[in-house]
Amino acid sequence: MNSVLPREEEVEAIFSQILASPDSCKKLMDIFYDVMDDNHLLEADNPKHFSKVLFYAYQNGDISALLLKLCGKSMFDLLREAYLIPKRFHGKSGENPVLLTNPEGELLPEAQKIVSGREYSKFKETYKNHICAPRSKLYLADGYDIVRSYVNDTDMEITEKRENKRRGIMILYALPDTKKIGLTEAQAYAVVWDTFHNIQKEAPHAIVYYGQETGLKKEQTFDEIGILLPIREFEKKMLHHLSEIDGLVLACREKMMKKAGMESLEL
Numbered sequence: 001m002n003s004v005l006p007r008e009e010e011v012e013a014i015f016s017q018i019l020a021s022p023d024s025c026k027k028l029m030d031i032f033y034d035v036m037d038d039n040h041l042l043e044a045d046n047p048k049h050f051s052k053v054l055f056y057a058y059q060n061g062d063i064s065a066l067l068l069k070l071c072g073k074s075m076f077d078l079l080r081e082a083y084l085i086p087k088r089f090h091g092k093s094g095e096n097p098v099l100l101t102n103p104e105g106e107l108l109p110e111a112q113k114i115v116s117g118r119e120y121s122k123f124k125e126t127y128k129n130h131i132c133a134p135r136s137k138l139y140l141a142d143g144y145d146i147v148r149s150y151v152n153d154t155d156m157e158i159t160e161k162r163e164n165k166r167r168g169i170m171i172l173y174a175l176p177d178t179k180k181i182g183l184t185e186a187q188a189y190a191v192v193w194d195t196f197h198n199i200q201k202e203a204p205h206a207i208v209y210y211g212q213e214t215g216l217k218k219e220q221t222f223d224e225i226g227i228l229l230p231i232r233e234f235e236k237k238m239l240h241h242l243s244e245i246d247g248l249v250l251a252c253r254e255k256m257m258k259k260a261g262m263e264s265l266e267l
Contacts, residue, residue: 013186031082046153089211097141133246135174168230175223181260195252
């Protein structure tokens, strides 16, 4: 639990691009009003806590604290729910997404009781027939929405819980290490953001995760991007979409290297 929602400064660099897109602005507005309509905190809210949040947001310039009170979402929650930015990837042992298989495609012990035979069969079929691009792996995984709220009506503590589980096949790619190739976090994010939108066009409602320096090999870190294709939505065209996404991510790698002024890619 914490009382401050972290800023994501690398994301802030693409705010102007969102503003330049009427479709993106409408998505953001629509999701804001949707969650406002769905939020019931306003009807039975504690006036003292509301005032406390309001004054805290004013004193600290923390719009997310106020948004969390008004609609149950932070600024970046709204952007992610509107499919305008990727979800944050915290590594292979993170809580979102949760990997259910190892790199060899075998179910992890803790997943054996929760994965159905049909789900695992679909994963194994895909694992067998999709030829992964270099430095990528397929996993069966569960993806979630992270829902934040204030713990109670007396303090500013914030809690997180996972909702809206979607089980699917996730392809996880290694990207160049941002620091190693001399790109700022914002520069790298701008390239990933373009790739994210191309993936959304190719596979609407694919869930995209991005993490900087979340991978580790031979004591060297690297960035990662993961795309989760929920089985229910993508079952019939899973291989087609995976192949298309391979091409988009390989192009993303090359763009990152060109932006850094490098000709060869060593991950």
